[in-house]
Amino acid sequence: MAERRADCSWKRHISDQLKLRDRVQRHTFEEIVQQYNRLLEKSDLQAVLTERYQTEKYDVQRGHEASSLDASRSDSLHQEMSQMRIRHQEELTELHKKRGELAQTVIELNNQIQQKDREIQSNEARMLEYQQQIASLEGDCRDLRNSLQELEMANQTLKDEYDALQITFSALEEKLRKTSEDNQELVSRWMAEKALEANRLNAENEKDTRRRQAKLQKDLADAAKEPLPIEQDDDIEVLAEDGGKGAGETSPNRPISRTASRKTSQQPQGGLLDSISNIFGRRSANSFSTSPETTEPPSGGCAEVRVPTTALHVFEAHDGEVNTVRFSPGSRLLATGGMDRRVKLWEVVAGRCEAKGALTGSNAGITSIDFDSAGSYLLAASNDFASRIWTMDDYRLRHTLTGHSGKVLSARFLLDNARIVSGSYDRTLKLWDLRSKVCMKTVFAGSSCNDIVCTEQCVMSGHFDKKVRFWDIRAESIVREMELLGRVTSLDLNHDRSELLTCSRDDVLQIIDLRSNAVRQTFSAQGFKCGADWTRVTFSPDGSYVAGGSADGALYVWNVLTGKLDRTLDRNHSSAINSVSWSPSGTYVASVEKGSRAILWSDM
Amino acid sequence: MADDKDVLRDVWFGRIPTCFTLNPDEVTEREAEAYYLLLPRVSYLPVVTDKVKKHFLKVMRAEDVEEMWFEYEGTPLKWHYPIGVLFDLHASNTVLPWNITVHFKNFPDQDLLHCPSNSIVEAHFMSSIKEADALKHKSQVVNDMQKKDHKQLWMGLQNDKFDQFWAMNRKLMEYPTEDGGFRYIPFRIYQTLSDRPFIQKLFRPVSPDCNAHTLGDLLKEMYPDALTNDGERKRYQVLIHGIEPLLETPLQWLSEHLSHPDNFLHICVVPVPTD
Numbered sequence: 020m021a022e023r024r025a026d027c028s029w030k031r032h033i034s035d036q037l038k039l040r041d042r043v044q045r046h047t048f049e050e051i052v053q054q055y056n057r058l059l060e061k062s063d064l065q066a067v068l069t070e071r072y073q074t075e076k077y078d079v080q081r082g083h084e085a086s087s088l089d090a091s092r093s094d095s096l097h098q099e100m101s102q103m104r105i106r107h108q109e110e111l112t113e114l115h116k117k118r119g120e121l122a123q124t125v126i127e128l129n130n131q132i133q134q135k136d137r138e139i140q141s142n143e144a145r146m147l148e149y150q151q152q153i154a155s156l157e158g159d160c161r162d163l164r165n166s167l168q169e170l171e172m173a174n175q176t177l178k179d180e181y182d183a184l185q186i187t188f189s190a191l192e193e194k195l196r197k198t199s200e201d202n203q204e205l206v207s208r209w210m211a212e213k214a215l216e217a218n219r220l221n222a223e224n225e226k227d228t229r230r231r232q233a234k235l236q237k238d239l240a241d242a243a244k245e246p247l248p249i250e251q252d253d254d255i256e257v258l259a260e261d262g263g264k265g266a267g268e269t270s271p272n273r274p275i276s277r278t279a280s281r282k283t284s285q286q287p288q289g290g291l292l293d294s295i296s297n298i299f300g301r302r303s304a305n306s307f308s309t310s311p312e313t314t315e316p317p318s319g320g321c322a323e324v325r326v327p328t329t330a331l332h333v334f335e336a337h338d339g340e341v342n343t344v345r346f347s348p349g350s351r352l353l354a355t356g357g358m359d360r361r362v363k364l365w366e367v368v369a370g371r372c373e374a375k376g377a378l379t380g381s382n383a384g385i386t387s388i389d390f391d392s393a394g395s396y397l398l399a400a401s402n403d404f405a406s407r408i409w410t411m412d413d414y415r416l417r418h419t420l421t422g423h424s425g426k427v428l429s430a431r432f433l434l435d436n437a438r439i440v441s442g443s444y445d446r447t448l449k450l451w452d453l454r455s456k457v458c459m460k461t462v463f464a465g466s467s468c469n470d471i472v473c474t475e476q477c478v479m480s481g482h483f484d485k486k487v488r489f490w491d492i493r494a495e496s497i498v499r500e501m502e503l504l505g506r507v508t509s510l511d512l513n514h515d516r517s518e519l520l521t522c523s524r525d526d527v528l529q530i531i532d533l534r535s536n537a538v539r540q541t542f543s544a545q546g547f548k549c550g551a552d553w554t555r556v557t558f559s560p561d562g563s564y565v566a567g568g569s570a571d572g573a574l575y576v577w578n579v580l581t582g583k584l585d586r587t588l589d590r591n592h593s594s595a596i597n598s599v600s601w602s603p604s605g606t607y608v609a610s611v612e613k614g615s616r617a618i619l620w621s622d623m
Numbered sequence: 624m625a626d627d628k629d630v631l632r633d634v635w636f637g638r639i640p641t642c643f644t645l646n647p648d649e650v651t652e653r654e655a656e657a658y659y660l661l662l663p664r665v666s667y668l669p670v671v672t673d674k675v676k677k678h679f680l681k682v683m684r685a686e687d688v689e690e691m692w693f694e695y696e697g698t699p700l701k702w703h704y705p706i707g708v709l710f711d712l713h714a715s716n717t718v719l720p721w722n723i724t725v726h727f728k729n730f731p732d733q734d735l736l737h738c739p740s741n742s743i744v745e746a747h748f749m750s751s752i753k754e755a756d757a758l759k760h761k762s763q764v765v766n767d768m769q770k771k772d773h774k775q776l777w778m779g780l781q782n783d784k785f786d787q788f789w790a791m792n793r794k795l796m797e798y799p800t801e802d803g804g805f806r807y808i809p810f811r812i813y814q815t816l817s818d819r820p821f822i823q824k825l826f827r828p829v830s831p832d833c834n835a836h837t838l839g840d841l842l843k844e845m846y847p848d849a850l851t852n853d854g855e856r857k858r859y860q861v862l863i864h865g866i867e868p869l870l871e872t873p874l875q876w877l878s879e880h881l882s883h884p885d886n887f888l889h890i891c892v893v894p895v896p897t898d
Contacts, residue, residue, distance in 0.1 A: 028869070029868065029869040029871055029872040029873075030626060030630075030872075030876075032868065032869050032872075033630065033866060033868050033869075033872065033881070034626060034629060034630055034633070036866030036867065036868070037630065037633040037634065037637070037864070037866055038633065039866070040637065040864070040865045040866055041633060041636075041637065041638075043719070044637075044638065044639055044640060044719060044865065045637070045638040045639075045640070045661065047640075047719070048638075048640030048659075048661060048719065048720060049638070049640075049661055051640075051659070052640060052659040052660060052661050052720075055659045056658075056659065056660075059656060059658070059678070062656075063681070121770070121771070125769070
């Protein structure tokens with residue numbers, strides 16, 4: 020407040036002083052000076068006017084010479100004034116123009132400035148943008164580098180883990196190898212033990228049977244020494260000398276009664292012995308052939324084997340190729356199977372084959388036929404991927420075993436007649452159970468199976484890849500493999516299942532001893548050529564001969580003991596022989612050819 | 624404040640009654656009467672004396688007329704000082720009207736500058752304004768003004784248009800509030816008996832401890848003789864626009880309101896008249 024008052028005091032002082040000054044200096048003189056100036060103007064004007072009038076008076080007095088001067092004087096004054104006015108107006112207009120021009124330049128400069136300002140702003144904005152971009156890019160770069168580092172670290176750890184795993188893997192592999200080696204060793208040792216065991220058992224059995232045989236012989240000898248009443252009979256037949264002209268089937272009982280009438284000859288005795296031992300069906304007696312001195316080692320067959328020499332009966336068996344032929348276990352029936360999808364049954368009567376019937380039901384050609392050991396069932400394998408079983412009593416189709424995915428090339432009954440094993444083009448073997456009629460096991464053999472044979476423990480199969488595979492039935496796995504030189508087309512076992520006959524595409528028949536697993540004999544002949552992949556060869560029932568058909572239609576018979584070709588029967592077949600079968604009685608041999616013919620041979 | 628506006632108006636419209644008498648030595652056709660005129664304190668002699676010239680040229684012959692110049696009691700009057708300053712300096716306590724003698728011959732080249740046209744006066748006026756603004760605002764304000772604004776200032780002064788002049792001049796009187804005042808106060812202290820034309824130095828309106836400087840501070844700093852010490856008789860009068868402001872008047876306020884149109888605070892220190 021004091022300040023305000025102090026302010027006011029000096030301010031008031033100043034304004035008072037100013038007012039005082041004005042009053043003294045201005046107001047007192049203002050009016051006077053104005054009036055004075057007006058008076059001055061008036062007096063000037065008066066002076067001018069009086070001058071003019073005076074001059075006019077002079078002019079009027081003097082005449083016109085001076086008037087112009089005066090007039091000009093006043094005129095000049097006016098002119099001066101108007102000139103001045105004009106000049107002033109000109110100046111004014113010029114100044115206006117200049118002002119307009121200056122305003123224009125000002126406007127233009129302003130516009131330019133604004134433009135420049137805008138450019139500057141946009142440049143700054145762009146710079147800001149770029150800076151932001153740079154910042155974001157730097158951020159991204161940093162992030163990428165970080166992620167890269169992380170990835171490298173992860174990679175490194177993975178590599179380390181991989182190395183560690185690699186090491187453990189190799190160690191485990193090593194262990195596995197060692198254990199599998201050990202396993203192999205143990206298995207082989209076990210097999211060896213088993214083989215030894217089997218050998219031992221075999222030897223014991225042999226001993227046993229020999230003992231029994233000896234005993235029996237002794238008994239028989241004793242019995243024979245006893246005189247017996249014998250009647251002369253018409254129909255006494257001596258088996259030894261005649262070739263079985265009549266019935267192909269010799270009943271085991273007749274020889275006993277017949278030969279009981281003979282006492283003297285050694286041979287009937289042998290025949291009695293033979294026939295008696297035939298009851299037991301195991302021991303192979305001396306086989307009777309045209310060379311009686313042959314003492315052949317006991318080989319399969321209960322009958323007197325006759326080497327065929329002549330074709331007894333040539334007949335058309337099927338429409339089309341005949342693939343397979345088999346005698347029934349009783350040697351009375353002959354079954355043939357062909358591409359006409361039928362199995363035809365023939366009764367062998369007096370050297371001729373009478374058509375007995377035909378088994379239908381297959382949808383494609385028959386590849387193989389097997390009878391069960393009783394002869395009551397017939398098993399046929401077919402190209403329609405299935406195997407079929409008919410009963411022999413009524414020729415009715417009982418079972419169809421499907422499951423293969425390729426042609427079934429061979430099917431056999433196992434020795435217990437309750438199971439069937441079949442081999443197929445689809446490289447598998449299937450084991451079927453007849454009770455449940457399902458496939459119990461399928462083993463992959465690796466190659467198409469052309470033929471199968473069975474023993475008590477073992478199934479042997481011959482394959483396209485030249486190998487014969489031995490399968491253990493119980494273990495259902497391969498026991499052994501043997502490699503031949505050509506595709507295996509046929510397998511056959513001899514009567515006591517100790518030898519295996521193989522036929523292969525290198526036109527060679529081989530006998531393999533099953534106990535030693537070595538090829539014992541090889542049979543070949545010039546001109547013998549295996550006609551097809553399913554050409555079947557056969558042992559004689561006593562195992563002393565092997566017979567096989569060739570591609571040129573000739574039947575070759577080799578002697579096992581000598582190993583040489585015994586006979587060639589070549590004028591009867593017109594095309595390649597597909598299959599040969601020897602009757603279990605030994606009297607007949609049947610062969611079938613590609614050209615729908617079947618021939619029954621014997622030695623008459 | 625309304626008072627300030629009044630102060631500005633009073634300052635602007637200040638007049639000095641003057642009597643122009645032709646020098647008796649001048650050759651005239653007839654006798655010339657004296658010409659009385661109320662001269663504006665804030666203007667300059669060449670601007671306002673056209674009528675005087677015209678008046679006296681009426682009685683003179685053209686060949687005798689050279690550049691007109693004025694003198695008072697033997698002292699040639701410098702046309703580049705504002706009229707009020709001339710009066711306060713030379714004739715402040717004399718009898719009014721102020722008697723000025725008009726000369727048309729014998730121009731004193733040593734004492735006076737030639738002034739062939741009003742544009743010279745304009746140039747001088749603008750230069751003073753710029754100098755003042757240099758002191759006040761480091762020339763920022765006057766340089767921001769456009770040519771037309773400068774012209775407006777001059778035209779306002781020339782045509783005696785208070786509003787026109789102050790529309791522009793108020794920009795020159797502004798200052799940023801945080802400074803408390805101008806950078807330096809533009810002032811000139813004129814003395815009667817000195818070979819220096821005037822005293823002009825840098826002086827801040829606000830002291831470093833934020834006290835406003837007063838007229839007394841300025842005088843103490845610049846011309847301490849002008850101040851009366853206690854007990855002494857007053858020897859000098861400190862005149863601005865013909866009045867003696869109190870010594871405690873703030874200098875900033877004085878510069879804003881009591882400056883001349885050329886933005887300078889012209890201070891005349893004259894001896895107290897001894898009647």
